[in-house]
Amino acid sequence: MASSSSNKLVFLAFLLLFVFSNNLVAGKPQKVKLNLYYESLCPYSQKFINDDLVKLFESDLHRITDLKLVPFGNAKVSDNLTVTCQHGEEECKLNAIGACAIKTWPNPKMHYWFIRCVEKDTKNWESSCFKTYGGEKAIRDCYSSNLSKKLILGYAKQTLNLMPKKEYVPWVTVNGKPLYENYEDFVAQMCKAYQGKAPLPKVCNSSASAKKKVLKLQVSYGEDFHH
Structure with missing residues (x-):
């Protein structure tokens, strides 16, 4: 009996080793x-969401990417947990809509396209984005309940606790390290950071040969800044 149990343990050990090695x-x-x-x-x-981040899903780069969108930016939270946004109440609403979209579709491949749709037309998004991507009831229910506020306060905590601290928006990090003024060059930075065993995404080869400098503009946190 003991011998039989030992043989089973040896077999399981070899099976685990095989699966690990195969991976x-x-x-x-x-x-x-x-x-x-x-x-x-x-x-x-x-601009970054519409013109730059889309490269993630228009190429094979998404297969090595763990994307996280955090809709809070330069907003502030008062002592009584009231959120004030840099561009007013409408921005707070759209930040919350984005948070609810992320909650509704946890997969970045799904919530990114909805958020991009909103960002492309922030005035008329309701008449087109729900029709194209669905999710209207879930997102509206989320927005009209306390859930949206809880989500935003969670994103506030993540944003305000960043180390090093955020200096402007958009603020882009790769493996926790900010890209600073090179954020539009995130594809090359992602390719450089990849340490997986699988081959690099094809876009990594093309991005290396097509590198170009782009004028970088950031939004400061200052109270006196106006668009």
């Missing part, structure tokens, strides 16, 4: 953490 050979991707801290009515946040 290494297969090269399961090790995800690179890409975080975007933004606010909905900041034109530079809108």
